[in-house]
Amino acid sequence: MAIPFDYETLRLIWWLLLGVLLIGFTLTDGYDLGVATLLPFIARTDEERRLAINSIAPTWEGHQVWLILGGGAIFAAWPFVYAISFSGFYLAIFLVLAALILRPVAFKYRSKHDDSAWRSRWDWALFVGGFVPALVFGVAVGNVLLGAPFRLNSDLRAFYEGSLLGLFSPFTLLTGLLSVAMVVLHGAGWLALKAEDGVVMDRARRWGKIAALLVIALFAIGGVMVATMNIGYRLEGELDPAGPSNPLWATSVPAAGAWLDNYGRHPWMLLAPILGFLGPILAYAAIAGRKQSLLFIGSALAVVGIISTVGLSMFPFILPSSIDPHSSLMVWNASSSHLTLWIMLVVTLIFLPIVLAYTAWVLKILFGRVTLDDVRTNPDFY
Amino acid sequence: MDLAVVELSRLQFALTAMYHFLFVPLTLGLSFMLVIMESIYVITEREIWRTITRFWARLFGINFVLGVATGLTMEFEFGMNWSYYSHYVGDIFGAPLAIEGLMAFFLEATFVGLMFFGWDKLSKQLHLLVTFLVALGSNLSALWILIANGWMQNPVGSRFNPDTMRMEVVDFYSVLFNPVAQAKFVHTVSAGYVTASVFVLGISAWYLLRGRYTALAKRSLTVAAAFGLASSLSVVVLGDESGYALTDHQKMKLAAIEAMWHTEKAPAGLTLFGLPSVKDRETRYEIKIPYVLGLISTRSLTGQVQGINELVLHAQERIESGKLAYGALEDLKADRTNATARATFEANRSNLGYAMLLKRYVPDPRNATADQVMQAAWDTVPNVPVTFWLFRLMAGLGFFFIGFFALAFYYATVRRFDVKWFLRAAVIIMPLPWLAAEMGWVLAEYGRQPWAIEGVLPTFLGASSLTVAQVWTTIAAFTLLYSALAFIEVRLMLAAIRKGPDSKRGRDLASGVEPTDAGYAPLPAE
Numbered sequence: 001m002a003i004p005f006d007y008e009t010l011r012l013i014w015w016l017l018l019g020v021l022l023i024g025f026t027l028t029d030g031y032d033l034g035v036a037t038l039l040p041f042i043a044r045t046d047e048e049r050r051l052a053i054n055s056i057a058p059t060w061e062g063h064q065v066w067l068i069l070g071g072g073a074i075f076a077a078w079p080f081v082y083a084i085s086f087s088g089f090y091l092a093i094f095l096v097l098a099a100l101i102l103r104p105v106a107f108k109y110r111s112k113h114d115d116s117a118w119r120s121r122w123d124w125a126l127f128v129g130g131f132v133p134a135l136v137f138g139v140a141v142g143n144v145l146l147g148a149p150f151r152l153n154s155d156l157r158a159f160y161e162g163s164l165l166g167l168f169s170p171f172t173l174l175t176g177l178l179s180v181a182m183v184v185l186h187g188a189g190w191l192a193l194k195a196e197d198g199v200v201m202d203r204a205r206r207w208g209k210i211a212a213l214l215v216i217a218l219f220a221i222g223g224v225m226v227a228t229m230n231i232g233y234r235l236e237g238e239l240d241p242a243g244p245s246n247p248l249w250a251t252s253v254p255a256a257g258a259w260l261d262n263y264g265r266h267p268w269m270l271l272a273p274i275l276g277f278l279g280p281i282l283a284y285a286a287i288a289g290r291k292q293s294l295l296f297i298g299s300a301l302a303v304v305g306i307i308s309t310v311g312l313s314m315f316p317f318i319l320p321s322s323i324d325p326h327s328s329l330m331v332w333n334a335s336s337s338h339l340t341l342w343i344m345l346v347v348t349l350i351f352l353p354i355v356l357a358y359t360a361w362v363l364k365i366l367f368g369r370v371t372l373d374d375v376r377t378n379p380d381f382y
Numbered sequence: 383m384d385l386a387v388v389e390l391s392r393l394q395f396a397l398t399a400m401y402h403f404l405f406v407p408l409t410l411g412l413s414f415m416l417v418i419m420e421s422i423y424v425i426t427e428r429e430i431w432r433t434i435t436r437f438w439a440r441l442f443g444i445n446f447v448l449g450v451a452t453g454l455t456m457e458f459e460f461g462m463n464w465s466y467y468s469h470y471v472g473d474i475f476g477a478p479l480a481i482e483g484l485m486a487f488f489l490e491a492t493f494v495g496l497m498f499f500g501w502d503k504l505s506k507q508l509h510l511l512v513t514f515l516v517a518l519g520s521n522l523s524a525l526w527i528l529i530a531n532g533w534m535q536n537p538v539g540s541r542f543n544p545d546t547m548r549m550e551v552v553d554f555y556s557v558l559f560n561p562v563a564q565a566k567f568v569h570t571v572s573a574g575y576v577t578a579s580v581f582v583l584g585i586s587a588w589y590l591l592r593g594r595y596t597a598l599a600k601r602s603l604t605v606a607a608a609f610g611l612a613s614s615l616s617v618v619v620l621g622d623e624s625g626y627a628l629t630d631h632q633k634m635k636l637a638a639i640e641a642m643w644h645t646e647k648a649p650a651g652l653t654l655f656g657l658p659s660v661k662d663r664e665t666r667y668e669i670k671i672p673y674v675l676g677l678i679s680t681r682s683l684t685g686q687v688q689g690i691n692e693l694v695l696h697a698q699e700r701i702e703s704g705k706l707a708y709g710a711l712e713d714l715k716a717d718r719t720n721a722t723a724r725a726t727f728e729a730n731r732s733n734l735g736y737a738m739l740l741k742r743y744v745p746d747p748r749n750a751t752a753d754q755v756m757q758a759a760w761d762t763v764p765n766v767p768v769t770f771w772l773f774r775l776m777a778g779l780g781f782f783f784i785g786f787f788a789l790a791f792y793y794a795t796v797r798r799f800d801v802k803w804f805l806r807a808a809v810i811i812m813p814l815p816w817l818a819a820e821m822g823w824v825l826a827e828y829g830r831q832p833w834a835i836e837g838v839l840p841t842f843l844g845a846s847s848l849t850v851a852q853v854w855t856t857i858a859a860f861t862l863l864y865s866a867l868a869f870i871e872v873r874l875m876l877a878a879i880r881k882g883p884d885s886k887r888g889r890d891l892a893s894g895v896e897p898t899d900a901g902y903a904p905l906p907a908e
Contacts, residue, residue, distance in 0.1 A: 060495075077480075086461025093461075102451075352484065
């Protein structure tokens with residue numbers, strides 16, 4: 001059977017789908033991470049904490065699948081990216097894993113004992129399970145923008161020359177904090193939809209305001225750093241967009257400010273950073289004007305805008321190498337084969353709409369605000 | 383390659399995978415048992431069945447959450463510790479993992495929340511549908527992961543592309559309908575059903591011995607006995623199907639399991655007992671049943687089962703051919719247009735993996751001596767005594783479960799719930815299905831060595847370029863974290879079992895006492 005799309009188009013589609021997955025994960029599980037990070041700050045008593053926890057408890061499990069699917073889809077469509085980033089950022093990924101392993105257990109086991117020390121320990125586990133992944137993901141994205149210290153040998157075996165501490169620099173700390181601020185804002189946005197208006201919500205609004213301002217400031221500073229510091233890579237010479245996936249055949253060079261090139265070539269791309277600013281501004285205004293649903297829309301727009309900005313700025317790079325001009329991973333040289341991309345596209349087109357449909361149905365069934373009264377009386381609650 | 387990193391990575395993968403598989407079989411089986419119990423509730427409308435379903439669902443929940451948590455590790459670990467493997471076969475191996483997420487994980491994870499939180503928000507029928515979707519999702523995930531694993535055992539539908547230095551898919555249908563994968567899937571889920579049946583039966587027996595919640599225990603025991611009998615039969619029959627799949631696709635593994643050094647005249651006998659000696663390459667004190675192995679594994683009287691010595695000679699030939707492929711590949715790296723090299727490569731392509739076995743002894747396989755080739759050929763033999771004994775223990779347990787559930791089914795049918803010795807035995811044997819399941823995995827994966835992908839990629843070449851310190855760090859941290867979680871999980875499980883159903887009304891019903899606030903509707907939440 002002939003494949004109806006050419007290789008170049010499929011690579012482009014899968015680059016877009018990579019973005020859809022990251023955004024899908026952050027839009028859904030992002031607010032779970034955000035609420036967990038907010039937990040110690042917005043909820044003091046056990047009932048308040050259970051209010052916050054139960055606003056995300058029935059659905060976080062489905063949301064986390066975006067991350068699992070993200071892992072699987074990168075493995076299937078961008079095997080180089082999966083192989084090099086997961087082994088290169090080895091200990092950082094482990095930190096995320098450990099935090100995310102704590103999270104489900106904390107949800108499920110926290111309320112099984114009526115003991116305040118037990119519960120407080122699990123609440124801290126939830127906080128760690130929210131804060132650490134958000135921070136590390138942000139730091140990782142910062143490192144992707146800076147380029148990672150890896151090289152490929154002629155067998156395409158990857159060697160990584162960095163360390164865990166080497167992942168932290170002023171720029172990557174900034175992206176890490178931006179990521180935390182973004183999910184915290186989104187968590188506040190979710191609570192505005194899901195939790196009853198009361199003391200928890202009041203505190204969530206206060207933190208949401210701070211988070212919105214931080215998102216605006218950090219995103220702006222990040223932009224300035226990308227424009228003025230020695231950040232960015234350019235492709236040198238020709239690269240066949242339909243050629244075999246072999247990074248050794250392309251040449252990339254560090255080029256200050258190169259991450260802004262695309263906006264000059266395609267001004268429509270500026271829409272992404274504009275959304276990245278409009279989102280948090282809208283969220284801030286919504287908190288000030290007590291417009292609950294607008295807050296969530298604002299935080300969601302921030303997520304879409306900021307993640308899209310990263311992707312569009314780097315295109316066609318996915319993971320540049322900072323030490324070897326012939327190892328950078330790009331849309332045109334790091335994908336699976338033509339056939340695999342096609343099969344995976346067909347599977348995605350069939351199943352993603354089904355997933356979205358039943359997720360929406362479940363959200364509809366569970367629709368309605370969680371109240372302190374529910375927490376006291378509903379025995380199904382955590 | 384740093385061999386210490388390889389060995390540590392194998393250790394970590396084995397630990398995390400085996401730990402993950404403590405929770406998975408129970409999820410696979412208990413989810414379907416919940417469907418059965420809830421169906422009875424929906425059909426009979428008797429409230430006790432709702433109580434029963436909700437009680438087992440609580441235990442299911444405690445177990446499920448650790449399955450999810452530790453499954454995340456598995457999804458990331460290929461990239462973390464097996465970077466070259468991920469590059470080398472990601473084009474094929476990644477697809478089933480991604481489809482697993484899309485088709486199965488979303489289903490089970492999205493509906494499991496509704497299963498627990500939706501009792502009062504959904505009609506009876508709709509809630510049953512939700513429970514069914516959770517069961518379907520978890521079983522579908524087993525299907526996809528075993529398609530991935532089946533491909534490691536029998537890498538069909540793919541070939542090496544010298545331009546991208548990796549395996550690429552050429553025929554996705556044969557990856558999907560890989561006979562090894564199909565056989566493994568049914569064998570594995572059946573093992574999960576047996577595990578859940580033993581679990582439910584054991585706890586019910588404990589209640590009966592204590593005289594607690596007897597109404598719940600008798601009904602649960604009956605469901606478990608019937609489900610367990612069907613599943614234990616299917617595990618053994620379909621396990622035999624796995625054996626049949628080995629005959630064609632993993633001859634060496636089959637020979638190792640049988641500790642069969644020499645090819646016998648067909649049909650070969652099945653070794654019941656023996657003492658395999660790797661040093662002397664023979665098996666002493668064999669007790670054999672004539673004809674049976676030949677019959678099981680070739681389904682004929684004339685089909686031959688090859689012995690280890692002959693398979694090693696065969697491997698030696700493949701290594702020699704692989705050296706040519708390797709040399710041609712090196713020439714192609716230097717000059718992509720070299721037509722002679724490409725032709726040589728094409729002719730010997732399927733043996734490239736065999737040449738890579740030599741990398742353990744010599745950096746460039748082209749320079750390998752005849753001795754080194756011989757050594758590498760003998761490397762293709764997995765650990766014979768271990769596979770030999772694991773298989774016998776696992777299969778023995780399989781037959782034991784058939785007998786055990788046949789007895790349970792008999793007692794349940796004649797309504798004898800007071801046979802003390804049997805109830806005690808049911809409690810004592812509770813760990814056995816886990817033991818059998820873990821042994822099955824070790825047999826399948828250890829028996830695949832030295833290959834990560836049979837005949838394609840040796841395990842020692844698949845690892846990431848990490849340091850020993852890095853891998854030790856994560857092994858230590860995983861061990862600590864996982865031990866703590868296991869400890870907490872077992873405590874919560876025991877507490878939930880001791881407590882029984884959640885509400886006073888549920889406990890009354892489960893004890894066979896008419897609740898004081900009798901009446902069907904409205905049902906109070908438990």
